[in-house]
Amino acid sequence: MIGVGEKLRDCRQKKEISLEVISDKTNLKKDFILALEEENFSELPTMIHAKGFLKTYSRFLDLDIDDFLISFDELVKENSKEEIKNIQKSSQVNNKPKWQDIKEDLWDYLFRSKKKVKFIVVGITLFLISYYTFLWVYKNIKPIFVKSYETVSGWTKSSPKKSPDNVNVEKKEIISENSSVISFEEGLFFRVDVKSSVWVSVRVDGDVLYEGIMAKGMNESWEAEDEILVNVSDLRAINCLLNGKAIEELKNMNKKVSKLKITKNGIEFR
Known part of the structure; x- marks a missing residue:
């Protein structure tokens, strides 16, 4: 049975694509690409990164992503079994104290x-x-949080309210021309392209579909009927597309803003 790495290398060589070209197109380091082809996953940051890199690489080569992920999981299980056997053998050889x-x-x-x-x-x-x-x-003791809200595409303006300690909290709203062209008739299609390593959590219609660290070069897409909630450690580390349109507001977003609430009524930044 041909391994995951061998399939990737054979497909790349048949298409006569160099490692440099793939690295440039996918933003994956050349060393990471070689590690995937040689199935040397210990050279990659984590197994989560390895899985993300594999999806990006196979998608670039127009290969069946699901088939590769199944083969990858089987390979990881086999390696884990081998490691357990080696540990058991070494424990039998070494005379350790009771x-x-x-x-x-x-x-x-x-x-x-x-x-x-x-x-x-x-x-x-x-x-x-x-x-x-x-x-x-x-x-x-419940702390008082003062948040700044930026709302786009259909959210109405409201007057500022006073907090329990008579502190004026501004509610800042921006109606964006760019966001007005986003169509929500066919549902919500959200895509993330990672510019630098960042922690991301995505909840789609109430279910958590992703939570973890995404490495530079990774990309993921999600589809929802009603609502998508996104929590990011740094919004400036990602590019976001909603229904095929870039969310331009993220380019000038304050670092304190780390959450997106996306519905058919619009996008709310927190």
Whole structure:
């Protein structure tokens, strides 16, 4: 059975495409492309990155993405089984001390002097006090958050309201000409192109479909009927398209803005 990496390399060579061209078109590093072709996934940042890079690479070569992901998962399982076998073999060869001996040595080291016992007791006491104090503060004191809202495409303006502490909170709304051309008749189609590594969470019609770190060069798409909620560690690290149109407001977005609420009525930034 031909492996994932061999399929990618054979397809690239048949199409006579160099590694440099693929790297330029997909924004994937040449070393990452070689790691995929050689199935050397340890050279990649994480297995999540490996899966994302594989989707980007196979999509560029017009290959069946689902078939590659199934083969990739099977390969990862096989590698995991091999690692477990190697660990079991090494544990049989090495004459390690029994758990009882380790426990006795650790007990002697920690409690052989009264001074160490006092330090340990004081440390545990301080930790417990800090922990329960934090829980009490978290449950009983609710901080006041002052948020700036930027609303586009169909959201009506409203007068500013006063917060519980008589602090004036501005509600800032912008009606964008660019967003007005976005059509919502056929539903919501949202795409993310990653410019630099960033944490992303996407909830579609109430269900979390993605949550994790997306590496530079990755892209993902989602479709919803009613609502898409996006939470990003840095909106400036991604390009967003809604129903095939770029969301231009993101280019000048404040760093504090990290959430998007997308409905057929428009887009709300928080």
